[in-house]
Amino acid sequence: MIVLRTYVRFIAPFVALYGLYIATHGHLTPGGGFPAGIIMASAFIYIYLAFGKGLKVFSEEEIKILEGVAAIFLAGVGLLGAFIGVYFFQNVLPKGRLGEVISAGSLLPLNIAVSLKVFAGALLIVYCFLSKR
Amino acid sequence: MYLRERVKMRKITILLFLTILIFLTSLLPNFAHHDFPVSKYYIKNEIVQVKASNIVCSIVWDYRGFDTLGEATVFFTAVSAIMALRRRR
Numbered sequence: 001m002i003v004l005r006t007y008v009r010f011i012a013p014f015v016a017l018y019g020l021y022i023a024t025h026g027h028l029t030p031g032g033g034f035p036a037g038i039i040m041a042s043a044f045i046y047i048y049l050a051f052g053k054g055l056k057v058f059s060e061e062e063i064k065i066l067e068g069v070a071a072i073f074l075a076g077v078g079l080l081g082a083f084i085g086v087y088f089f090q091n092v093l094p095k096g097r098l099g100e101v102i103s104a105g106s107l108l109p110l111n112i113a114v115s116l117k118v119f120a121g122a123l124l125i126v127y128c129f130l131s132k133r
Numbered sequence: 134m135y136l137r138e139r140v141k142m143r144k145i146t147i148l149l150f151l152t153i154l155i156f157l158t159s160l161l162p163n164f165a166h167h168d169f170p171v172s173k174y175y176i177k178n179e180i181v182q183v184k185a186s187n188i189v190c191s192i193v194w195d196y197r198g199f200d201t202l203g204e205a206t207v208f209f210t211a212v213s214a215i216m217a218l219r220r221r222r
């Protein structure tokens with residue numbers, strides 16, 4: 001138990017940071033929103049598995065709200081293309097230079113939104129399966 | 134009697150769908166011989182139109198953004214189904 005907790009205490013922040021990196025660099029390097037969300041969720045799943053119920057970082061209600069907000073954000077970026085441009089999910093935001101983090105128009109906000117959504121969903125599934133009733 | 138007929142009908146339906154599936158699979162292009170114009174279009178124009186160095190991401194979120202919204206909806210449906218299953222207990 002002590003080995004597990006020490007290891008989790010060491011590794012969890014790095015895993016969460018790596019997930020954030022994958023999410024924000026989804027349009028530059030291999031990866032994207034979906035794997036980034038799973039990686040970020042796995043950091044909190046480590047904490048939940050090692051420390052038990054006493055250390056839920058996010059409560060279930062917060063996770064539900066986060067998932068809804070992320071879904072609205074995702075659809076909102078899509079609707080932005082419909083309102084400013086011509087069709088749904090059109091890439092209307094300004095595209096910077098190739099290879100920079102803030103570039104490629106709406107790919108970055110969409111990646112972040114879907115990573116938050118997958119993060120919330122995966123964490124919610126784990127909470128559902130592991131919580132006793 | 135009735136049940137036997139139903140089982141027979143079910144087998145016939147499965148056979149029919151399998152035949153259609155095998156026929157449609159034979160129409161697909163050969164493995165490693167893909168020569169779709171759309172993939173050439175993506176490789177040629179992506180760097181100018183989207184300016185993302187990850188072509189897969191630009192296809193997923195730019196050219197086919199609506200499909201990916203459906204993908205996210207599938208995940209959302211799975212999560213809500215699990216929540217509903219737990220609530221029944």
